[in-house]
Amino acid sequence: MIAAVLAGGTGRRFGGDKLLVEVGGKPLLLHTLERLGLARRVDEIVLVASPHNADRLRTFGFRVLVDELMIGPIGGVYTALELGDVFVVAGDMPLLVPEFIDYIIDRFNESGREACVPRWGNGYLEPLHAAYSTPFRESLWGRIKAGNYALNLAIRESDVCYIETEKLPGSWRESLFNVNTREDLERLSRIVF
Numbered sequence: 638m639i640a641a642v643l644a645g646g647t648g649r650r651f652g653g654d655k656l657l658v659e660v661g662g663k664p665l666l667l668h669t670l671e672r673l674g675l676a677r678r679v680d681e682i683v684l685v686a687s688p689h690n691a692d693r694l695r696t697f698g699f700r701v702l703v704d705e706l707m708i709g710p711i712g713g714v715y716t717a718l719e720l721g722d723v724f725v726v727a728g729d730m731p732l733l734v735p736e737f738i739d740y741i742i743d744r745f746n747e748s749g750r751e752a753c754v755p756r757w758g759n760g761y762l763e764p765l766h767a768a769y770s771t772p773f774r775e776s777l778w779g780r781i782k783a784g785n786y787a788l789n790l791a792i793r794e795s796d797v798c799y800i801e802t803e804k805l806p807g808s809w810r811e812s813l814f815n816v817n818t819r820e821d822l823e824r825l826s827r828i829v830f
């Protein structure tokens with residue numbers, strides 16, 4: 638399956654381009670890409686850039702799609718789905734667990750659902766660590782046209798399979814860690830690198 642890495646955000650909470658910030662000797666995005674590359678079910682990695690950072694992201698050597706919508710993650714997922722079924726992650730997830738990704742892709746393939754998305758016990762979803770099908774693209778477009786940009790809602794109102802995170806190995810949880818603030822980055826370099 639193709640894996641699409643959303644990398645077109647502005648990093649408002651971080652205060653700048655977080656994906657190119659160096660941690661443990663390399664850009665944050667490279668950690669994500671290397672971990673993702675270890676997933677056996679991932680055949681190709683594609684970056685989903687903004688019109689502003691597409692050229693910079695091409696230097697990583699992967700195919701780059703340009704997100705012309707720039708309405709947040711829902712637009713990134715919509716753009717990625719032009720390639721067919723995709724596993725989507727965020728570029729700011731440096732601790733991805735390849736086995737967890739393979740597990741979701743297997744569940745997605747056997748389920749025949751429109752998407753497979755991790756879910757916490759309190760109902761919280763992890764839409765940027767999930768598998769999506771081509772038919773889901775059509776329902777996303779209907780929502781986008783109507784100005785509904787909430788990806789979570791689009792998922793909840795579709796025929797989706799949920800992966801209950803709390804029933805999985807505890808060591809897989811770090812896969813969902815993402816860097817949103819400078820504090821997250823400090824925590825990461827203290828604990829891991």
Ligand SMILES: Nc1nc2c(ncn2[C@@H]2O[C@H](COP(=O)(O)OP(=O)(O)OP(=O)(O)O)[C@@H](O)[C@H]2O)c(=O)[nH]1
Pocket residue numbers: 643644645646647648649650651685686687704706707708709710712713727728729765815816817
């Ligand atoms: N292609 C694309 N990627 C996006 C978009 N919005 C966010 N992303 C990416 O999706 C991932 C998760 O989003 P966030 O954690 O909210 O990152 P962000 O939007 O850069 O940061 P904030 O402005 O603080 O929300 C990041 O890797 C972003 O680069 C978008 O509209 N298009």
Ligand SMILES: [Mg+2]
Pocket residue numbers: 727729815816817
């Ligand atoms: Mg994030």
